[in-house]
Amino acid sequence: MGAMRFSVIIFCAVLCVCSGQLRREAYATVPQLIASSGYPVEKHRVTTEDGYILQIFRIPAGRRSARRSGPSAKGKRAVMIVHGLMGNSGNFVIMGPQNSLGYILADAGYDVWLANLRGNFYTAHKNLTRNDPAFWEFSFHEHGKYDAPAIIDKILTITGLSKVFYIGHSMGTTTFFTMLSQRPEYNDKLVAFVAMAPAVYMSNMKAFVNFFLKSFDLLNVMRRRGYHALSIRPEVLAMFVGSFCTARQPQTDICMRFLYAIVGEDYDLNPWDMVPVLLSSMHPASFRQVEHFAKVAMTDVFTSWEDGLYGEVKPYNLDNVKVPVTILYGENDQLTEKSQIMRLVDQLNKTGVLESVQAGGGWPKFNHLDFIFAKDVGKMVNRPLVEHIGDLYNKYYNE
Ligand SMILES: *[C@@H]1O[C@H](CO)[C@@H](O)[C@H](O)[C@H]1NC(C)=O
Numbered sequence: 001m002g003a004m005r006f007s008v009i010i011f012c013a014v015l016c017v018c019s020g021q022l023r024r025e026a027y028a029t030v031p032q033l034i035a036s037s038g039y040p041v042e043k044h045r046v047t048t049e050d051g052y053i054l055q056i057f058r059i060p061a062g063r064r065s066a067r068r069s070g071p072s073a074k075g076k077r078a079v080m081i082v083h084g085l086m087g088n089s090g091n092f093v094i095m096g097p098q099n100s101l102g103y104i105l106a107d108a109g110y111d112v113w114l115a116n117l118r119g120n121f122y123t124a125h126k127n128l129t130r131n132d133p134a135f136w137e138f139s140f141h142e143h144g145k146y147d148a149p150a151i152i153d154k155i156l157t158i159t160g161l162s163k164v165f166y167i168g169h170s171m172g173t174t175t176f177f178t179m180l181s182q183r184p185e186y187n188d189k190l191v192a193f194v195a196m197a198p199a200v201y202m203s204n205m206k207a208f209v210n211f212f213l214k215s216f217d218l219l220n221v222m223r224r225r226g227y228h229a230l231s232i233r234p235e236v237l238a239m240f241v242g243s244f245c246t247a248r249q250p251q252t253d254i255c256m257r258f259l260y261a262i263v264g265e266d267y268d269l270n271p272w273d274m275v276p277v278l279l280s281s282m283h284p285a286s287f288r289q290v291e292h293f294a295k296v297a298m299t300d301v302f303t304s305w306e307d308g309l310y311g312e313v314k315p316y317n318l319d320n321v322k323v324p325v326t327i328l329y330g331e332n333d334q335l336t337e338k339s340q341i342m343r344l345v346d347q348l349n350k351t352g353v354l355e356s357v358q359a360g361g362g363w364p365k366f367n368h369l370d371f372i373f374a375k376d377v378g379k380m381v382n383r384p385l386v387e388h389i390g391d392l393y394n395k396y397y398n399e
């Protein structure tokens with residue numbers, strides 16, 4: 001009995017210590033995180049044509065200038081950053097001022113806008129709750145058709161600028177391409193585009209798709225049980241992470257090994273103390289999002305959803321992209337694999353919009369998530385990228 005109670009106390013103590021360690025980055029909201037890092041932050045609400053309400057966050061000034069003269073974005077160049085599947089706006093501040101793109105851009109004098117796409121915890125709908133199956137009937141098709149355009153219009157209205165610079169990671173790039181395919185008039189509202197690990201062709205994922213969606217019919221099984229999204233409650237995830245994701249060596253680690261099977265292995269750049277935070281910052285994705293990527297993988301075509309996974313194949317028109325595109329890829333990215341990214345590169349080169357192609361970090365093991373979470377991502381990717389953005393502004397923006 002005594003021993004039993006003792007174990008319970010130890011167990012609780014361990015949980016408390018773990019959640020204590022997790023608290024700041026894992027439980028803080030993105031605006032809280034930004035403010036606690038010493039940056040000014042604003043929240044804005046965007047309502048899409050089809051009734052989704054998206055919170056977006058702005059870092060209007062860098063850390064030092066904020067202290068000296070109060071935050072002001074007047075006359076600054078605006079950059080919007082769009083997250084990937086199961087990501088959120090926090091992806092671009094989570095690694096702190098030395099590393100994260102949001103802060104480095106703000107410190108370099110940009111007016112930074114962090115987008116949230118429908119589905120993540122910073123989004124809602126006017127008439128639907130998150131328990132409503134209809135809430136989850138969307139993919140990157142709708143992110144591109146409704147969310148990104150509404151966010152761009154909001155930024156241009158508030159800043160009075162005529163154009164914004166678009167940066168996307170993974171599905172944030174899919175959103176860009178589906179947007180311009182469906183609404184080419186948005187070319188006129190963009191300076192240029194940087195695509196990190198663009199997810200447009202995904203034929204490398206065929207085996208994975210066949211296993212989970214075709215043989216196993218996983219998502220439809222889940223649907224019949226009343227689920228419509230990949231969503232894990234943050235407290236549950238934190239507890240799981242606190243118990244299982246504490247190994248700090250490749251030999252004993254379960255969590256990263258599982259994740260690396262999907263995104264590519266890179267133990268060298270893994271920020272070990274951030275692993276629990278990294279995993280607990282995953283936000284929900286609709287089954288449709290996953291299935292739409294699956295359709296792209298199965299058909300070898302960057303196709304719209306139309307009438308479903310086995311329905312008509314109808315390519316998005318990438319010829320509609322008219323703004324310069326810079327592509328960054330990971331040499332060891334298993335999710336958006338180099339061979340697939342090079343298909344996109346060739347296509348954009350033919351239509352004359354390819355600006356440049358760069359290997360992320362110049363590092364042979366660079367993987368899909370290193371663009372966000374690599375421990376040296378500031379020095380390896382983001383600082384050179386901010387210089388490049390400056391060059392693109394000088395080249396293409398004449399106001
Ligand atoms: C929300 O509900 C109102 C009232 O029922 C309806 O008029 C409107 O079209 C709905 N909007 C959306 C986006 O579903």
Ligand SMILES: *[C@@H]1O[C@H](CO)[C@@H](O)[C@H](O)[C@H]1NC(C)=O
Pocket residue numbers: 345346349357
């Ligand atoms: C783009 O096309 C030009 C002309 O065909 C070719 O010389 C160049 O190597 C291509 N660039 C890339 C990155 O594929």
